[in-house]
Amino acid sequence: MDYDALRTNWGITAVSFGYLASAYNWTYAVLQIPIGVMLDRWGVRRIGRVATFLWSMASFASGLATGIYSFFAARLLLGVGEAPTFPANAKAVGYWFPERERSFATSINDAAAKFASAIGVPILGLLVIRFGWRWSFIFTGFISFLYFVLFCGV
Secondary structure, three states, X not given: OOHHHHHHHHOOOHXXXXXXXXXXXXXXXXXXXXXXXXXXXXXXXXXXXXXXXXXXXXXXXXXXXXXXXXXXXXXXXXXXXXXXXXXHHHHHHHHHOOHHHHHHHHHHHHHHHHHHHHHHHHHXXXXXXXXXXXXXXXXXXXXXXXXXXXXXXX
């Protein structure tokens, strides 16, 4: 997110930008425990499918936001969609890997998350420079939705 671009587009203040930037974290943090209960009840696959769909739609919505309120709502929804990520991955490793392979599977999962940021941030930076901030969200929405279609059984 680029403060200058949002200030130019919507006239937001630094405080408003802080709220926008942290909105994702509010829903992400608040939902950690309820998501654990939901994973226990409905399983990794079902919750993972819903979460991936919400995550991709929230990314698209961020890029298509018409103002500060719709952008804020999209950021809140992104936190909802991403909240199951770590608990679901941990549960999946527990279910799908034998005990002696779980630490390796967890380390691969964690390394992939770091690698995605390492390659994603420069790509998104180039998109922001070349096409503007909206396209960084639309791109992540597209990649997330592609993942949803390919791996979530749609």
